[in-house]
Amino acid sequence: MSSTAMFTVITPSEWPAAPKMWHFSLLKEIETCPKQWALTSAEYPNLWDGHGYPPMANPRALAGQTVHATVSSVCNALSEAGCSHLSDVEVIQVLRKMGGFTAILTETIDRILDRQRSNPRMGHLIERFRNDLVQDIPAMRQQVQRHLNRISLIPRASSLTGAPHGGKLWGGSYHELRLRDDSVSFVGIVDLLQIENRRCTIWEFKTGVPSDQHSEQLRTYALLWAADKERNPDGIPVSRMLLSYDDHVEDVAPPDPDTLSSLRVDLLKRREAALAAVSSTPPVANPVPEHCRFCSVRQLCSEYWVARMKWQEEGDGTWVDIEVKVGASRGPRSWDALVVAATGIPKETPVVLVLAQTISHTVLQKGMHVRLLNVRQGETEGVITVGISATTEVFGID
Ligand code: SF4
Known part of the structure; x- marks a missing residue:
């Protein structure tokens, strides 16, 4: 029998220091929710040996x-x-x-x-x-x-390979190429950068749905390429930028020198704003359904659990998160419970927790106060049911 992992809602013993080097995803993450960055980046030595949550x-x-x-x-x-x-x-x-x-x-x-x-x-x-x-x-x-x-x-002639780990790049195709601009403390890793006849093409391969962020990411890479004096000492301009999706390719207009200058100013302003946002401890939370739904640390975020009580039902309303106090057992695999925080269900509403057959029944006990991520919500004969499966995560609150 497999078991759903049981964790505890914990607070970082120390909040992370502000980043020194930046990259596009980090900037977006902090702009979206500074607290998400802080909770994700803090160290949890009692939980595991890895870094972050x-x-x-x-x-x-x-x-x-x-x-x-x-x-x-x-x-x-x-x-x-x-x-x-x-x-x-x-x-x-x-x-x-x-x-x-x-x-x-x-x-x-x-x-x-x-x-x-x-x-x-x-x-x-x-x-x-x-x-x-x-x-x-x-x-x-x-x-x-x-x-x-x-x-x-574009094949790389062996004598003109350049230095994939550093130095000027010559003609050829370069994969997972790291670019940096120390003047704005920014780095980026380009999926594929090609140089031919003093023309540079940048590719990004995307496996999800198209988003404006992808073209923004390409423009940031164009900025880094223009400023990277080690890789691009001759100032070869980006002449083409492409986003390769599963079913189509999108051309993104490369920025001209004026646009690059304003992009640089804008990037510096955004970086300063992001730095200010993570300077408080803990940083401010920005709970909105479209981001919180995919937030990997939402179980630790009190603002999320308060905010979600005011939200509309999410998705088709079946796979949701819920905070409950576990009551008496109804049988080997079901318990009464009272809602503490949920979307579309008032506080103190009675619900029935139902464990899938594959889950060990010891994961829940009477008296527990838990946050459950990814439960299946349903209704049977007027009673709200909360299905706990192998992909549900259970977080106890002390
Ligand atoms: S749950 Fe939402 S508000 Fe809380 S840290 Fe995650 S993204 Fe931010």
């Missing part, structure tokens, strides 16, 4: 990571072998050497999941996630091929 990923996000990492590694191998397109005859040799797409995807899945084995929130779900991901390999393989088919790689 242990993250929770779902199979969809893990599939996206797998596709992204596979596109990157195949792209890199093809570039190094001097291939320019997936249809080149040499590609078969390169892919055979790597074991073929299925083997590459399987290895990537295992590598990504291995990083989570010591994660107390995910450890018990690894095999389940692995099975789901392996079943998804045919679809992921098609996604990888769609991305790769769009790219014309």
Whole structure:
């Protein structure tokens, strides 16, 4: 019998220091909710050996990571072998050497999941996630091929390879390339940067739905490329920027010099505002349904549990979070409970907690005060039911 992990709602013993070096996702995270950044980045030595709060990923996000990492590694191998397109005859040799797409995807899945084995929130779900991901390999393989088919790689001549770990870049394709601008304390890792005939093209591979943030991210990379005197000492301009999605490619207009200047000013202002936002301890929370729903530390955030009582029902109203006080047992797998905080259910409303067969019944006991993430809410004969499954997380409140 598998068991839903049981944790305690804890407060960081020490809030994190403000970041010294910035990147696009960090800036967006702090702009979205400073407290989320602080709760995620604080250390929890009594919980695990890793840094920050242990993250929770779902199979969809893990599939996206797998596709992204596979596109990157195949792209890199093809570039190094001097291939320019997936249809080149040499590609078969390169892919055979790597074991073929299925083997590459399987290895990537295992590598990504291995990083989570010591994660107390995910450890018990690894095999389940692995099975789901392996079943998804045919679809992921098609996604990888769609991305790769769009790219014309520019081989790196060995004598003109430049220095992938530092130094001026010459003509060629560079993957997972780190750019930095120390004057704004910003770094960025570009999925694919290509230089040919003094023209630079930047690609980003996206596995989710299109978003304005993606073009904003590309513009930030163009800014870093323009300012990176080590990688781009000759000031080669970005002439094309592309976002590769599963079913289409979007061209994003590269910024001209004037636009780059205003982007730089804007970035500095935003960085200063973000620094100010994380200077208080704890930083301010910004509870809004569209962000909190995906927040991996919402169980620790008191503002979220207060705010969600005023929100409208989320999604289709079936998979939700709820805070309850557990009452008497109704049977081996069900308990009475009273609502403390929920969306669309008043405080003190009686509900019935129902455990899935696969969950150990010891996870809940009378008298517990718990926050339950990802429960299935339903109704049977006028009684609200709260279904607890293997993907539900239970957080006790002392
Ligand atoms: S739950 Fe919402 S308000 Fe709380 S830290 Fe997360 S994103 Fe911020």
